[in-house]
Amino acid sequence: MTNFNIGARESELIKHPSHYTAGRKYEPKDVIRDWELNFNLGSVVKYISRAGRKGDKIEDLEKARQFLDFEIEALKEERKQPYAEN
Numbered sequence: 001m002t003n004f005n006i007g008a009r010e011s012e013l014i015k016h017p018s019h020y021t022a023g024r025k026y027e028p029k030d031v032i033r034d035w036e037l038n039f040n041l042g043s044v045v046k047y048i049s050r051a052g053r054k055g056d057k058i059e060d061l062e063k064a065r066q067f068l069d070f071e072i073e074a075l076k077e078e079r080k081q082p083y084a085e086n
Contacts, residue, residue, distance in 0.1 A: 040068070041068075043067040047060045047067065048061070
């Protein structure tokens, strides 16, 4: 049987990872929620905020760009849709 109990330190690392919190006034998850961003734009904020703090900076910035591209494409597709008549 697996024990899923984790200690307070491990719980804190999961809830508030240092690559998002160290030296920061706000966590990205709180900004994303406050700004009411969708998944794509929230991911942009997340990857920009952690760029160079967890792994490779360029990789995080490329991920941010990819999610921005996803959002731009989704908005372009929405523009193509005819307006629904009531």
